[in-house]
Amino acid sequence: MSADDEIVNPSHGPRFTDLLALAASRRQLLKLGAAGAALALFGRSGAAADAPAAAAAPAAALAGLPGFTAIATSTEDTVRVPPGYEWAVLTRWGDPVGAQAGQPRWRSDAGNDAAEQALQFGMHHDGMALFPLGTDGTRALLALNHEYVDHGLLFADGMDGWSAAKVAKSMAAHGVSVVELVQADGRWSVVSPSQYARRITAATPMRLAGPAAGHALLATAADPQAQTVLGTFNNCACGQTPWGTYLSCEENFNGYFARTAGEPTALEKRYGIREKSDYRWHEHEPRFDSALHPNEAHRFGWVVEIDPHDPAAVPVKRTALGRFKHENAAVTLAADGRVVVYLGDDQANEYLYRYVSKGRYAPGMARAAAGALLDDGTLSVAHFGADGHGEWRALVHGRDGLDAGNGFADQAEVLVKTRLAADVRGATKLDRTEWVAIHPGRAEVAVTLTNNSGRKSADAADPRAPNPHGHILRWRPDGADHAADGFAWEVFVLAGDPQAEDASARGNQPGLNAANTDAAFSSPDGLAFDARGLLWIETDVSTGKLWHPQLAPKQGAYQVFGNNQLLVANPDTGEIRRFLTGPVGCELTGIAFSPDLRTLFVNIQHPGEPLDANTEFNDPTAPQRWSQWPDGPGGGRPRSATLAIRRTDGGPVGS
Template sequence: MPFDRRQFLQSGAAAAVVALVGESRAAAVHDGRLGFTAVPATLRDAVTLAPEYEMRVLYPWGSPTGVAGRMPAFAPDASNSAADQALQAGMHHDGMHFFPLEGRADRGLLVMNHEYTDDQLLHAGGAAPWNEEKVRKSLHAMGVSVIEAELTDEGWRQVLPSRYARRIHGATPMRIAGPAAGTPLLRTAADPAGKRVLGTFANCAMGVTPWGTYLSCEENFHVYFGGPRETTAPPTEAQRRYGTVSGNSWTPYWRFEERFDLSRHPHESNRFGWVVEIDPFDPASTPVKRTALGRKRQESATCTLTRDGRLAVYMGDDSAFEYIYKFVSRDKVRPGNDAAARVANRDLLDEGRLFVARFEAFGRGRWIELCHGLNGIDAASGFADQAEVLIHARLAADIAGGTKMDRPEWIAVHPATGEVYVTLTHNGARGKPGAPPVDAANPRADNIFGGILRWREDRRDAGGTAFDWDHFALAGDPAVPGSGTHYPSDDADVFGCPDGLHIDGGGLLWIQTDMSGPAMGKGPMAALGNNQMLCADPATGRIKRFLVGPSGCEITGCTVAPDRRSLFVNIQHPGETREDGSGRPSSAWPDGTVPGSARPRSATLAIRRRDGGIVGT
């Protein structure tokens, strides 16, 4: 049977949560969990923050990364060159993690993804006409930043220069490793061996390994590939499934950089859609794409240990009717998170087993292995070997019978209970003609609000193959007729389209939302305001709104310093909506107060309690 909140609170897992904060709910309140003043939903074009807190804009798009002797300043008119952009903060900050230096909570490395570009803002004069320089600049504005930050008496600041500072982008040389490396579907004219690739882009959510490396996830990579329709061969089943077909591209990269032309290099797109491992402490290290984790529109790579010390990595595939995956390493993790541990574990992600989740009725689920020769995955079903299973993981999951989900995005694991939470952001196609029907795990047709699903592995072992599951929240406005909302407590603040997710060291669940710009403040979303960040206490079910972002933005990327006294959050694409007919962004945040007064910039916020206390209290 599904485990509901009452059953959860009666379980030993709940006891572990309570142990973090006291022996009763009264103790939790006394401890100050969620003691901040909730902010109202609002359409205000600014960051609205709980009044007990203060914030500082730390690292907006175009800021120097901090590479010594190479720190071009941001040009407000977007006249920075492609070479400049390769040394500056990328656009559209997303997943992020704080790596402490020497165990300190007041100094560390912030590593963050840059998901995609708004080319109207990126280039002086806009995107049109495209040319080689604009393609290079756009590629340089995605990827990953590594910056150093320190806490001073005035608040957090970026350390400039820093020996750790680094930009990794769409033209950075990388290595391909694991079972699919070197196989025919990864070979190209520029890389006949199939083991080297230029760049990473479309970097969305992320993960962190126990040995201190960063896992960046390549999500909507498909939209950067195209080609002339008249000379491109009919797409294969795999190309259709992954969207790498001519006419699908957001940008005409293929006209100016040959590797993006599907008609000339059909295998190049197979080299994207992976989890990329990066050592943030060694700026000379080569990032590695780990093929054993499978290729998809990667949204998360959340790590936890199995009972016997191996690594489990939970992953979502962020598209409608796609799947939730788990990778379990063959070998045990060598303990430590220093340089020696990173060497000892450098190949650990190259061998293991990949599974897809099936959510059964009555609150039970199982992990189905995606392995050549098992579960109908073989030559007869179109897979020559395990490399093809990994490269076309979506097709293998179809055959194995995974549950088609409502856009699985971020995944978080509770440090005390092992509970796993995943955001299912929305799926307006569910239940429509020709689309999959509702099911137990995806119970709403035309699911515009999304929700958060959770599961508990049997024996609390991430290496197992069965689990219990339930819905932590079915998001939305309960006042909307037929919304079908469900929240874990009667006094939860409402939200829609959950996306970013993070559980801090104290067990607080931070929830971030991504309603589409045109939908915000209208129709069924009218009462939900701009995108927001909330904080939940899983032990009590209480959810409180902590922050609301400026117009048109997404709230994403969340990491907490080890002492839990500093919180870092990303504001992505402020001003994205352009609805007044002028083509002008709807925000000028953070540099201006009136739309049109400044170019809006994605940025990282550093947030602290005014009294220096624990965040979330």
């Protein structure tokens, strides 16, 4: 989710909506069915079309599989899946992670303190990844992060009596959890105690690495050498490396800082730091006051690498991957073995990035040595050409205006000021770049553009101004090589209501044909290919903007889309089916599959999300009462949780 959609990128790069209009007129996207859209992308003239495709069979058409029965939208306060499937709660906020025997259990009155919370799952599960242990498929590690907290749920009395103890608990509810799982008879459970179990919080020491490590812009009074940062927070989605580590992505870090004296600097404004902070940590942790510690904010907004196999391993902030509001980090290898990471900046009118390492990865490399490949490479930003071809523009100091004259004294400054460097390079503004997903069998990449309610102009390919529904685009790198500087791009689907009378609300999806009118969805967010090449889509229609029941008479969108949902798409046919609907007020986050595809792990984040994040839970009129999931009326309060979903006959999920 993005807490700062109202912050607008002031640069003058081309808007993606303008490019869509030009591209649509050339390729007549709105006249194409799914097959035509695929041909427009993968059969266009030029380098991409002539390049050999990766040697892999495309995913079979969903219509040709035994498949599942698509489900309808839902407004129920529960999880719904197709007939023949079942779901179970695997982890909840407040459950012990199993780091030691006799850990404190969940307290329904939210009365646990910071020390207890630091041994329990944090609040608001988001990106997660599964790391198999052994070869028999019965054991694995699960790493998942905790994006943010609702203080009205975290404390029995909300933010009343704000104190250092409350700040400590809030910080302990952020970060990452690593747990060990075991499977028996097709069902997974958490191992407790476990030698692998671990909590990483907003106070955990972690190392800086890459070009910005040791730089004066990251130096503070507590860390003058700019080598060690305390904590990570607002971790959104994630990534998984070939060498078995977890990449956690710091997104809306700006909301934790406040400038209590003087005007925010131009750089602070560009990243959204203001005079106030909703979290109010700065009142008891002075490092979050930018007037007192102006460089502390520079130490956040990075990708954090965590080794889930070694609880003693210090997390590493990889500064070569840039500083912005990271959504996820999709990792693959170039044709020559170099590491490639695709990264989105989740805010309206921001950019899509790609990192290519200088060194090459070799299977079997030690995790520490492989991780260092993320410290030396080239970060680039995407420019989408109107002819359907795009290019990656390198963010390298001393080239293309990235010099001292434009405020970049060295490469470290380019990375600390990544957004400003991308402005200089004329990157294409996008409608909130969120998750990036890489096809497992061919050089094809997709990205969700969740929405952009601030858009002012419409175009032929997306006749909505503003754009509350978002879309998904995809591209193929030239020569089927992820390190190539060029790529062919196309719109896969424009989200919306295919049956809406108002054209501004109708998707007119070029990749979503008439057969998919029962799969209407808005605000695509989470995105993942499974091992077969099927594309899984999670939605995040924000509470209070479109769909909450209390606002339904005003907007009507709740009756169309219902609660947020998980869908599965065939990228070759364009067919989309709705697979899961979540409880009231939730967002669907995190996607992971067991190696045999027989279990799908999905997170339910912020069920019963309040319109006012600081409303007291014990107020009988509080918005949190909109959901009692997953524990029901006697459970105390709604809790974010991880689901394990399986077919009742034990077959692969989604087939």
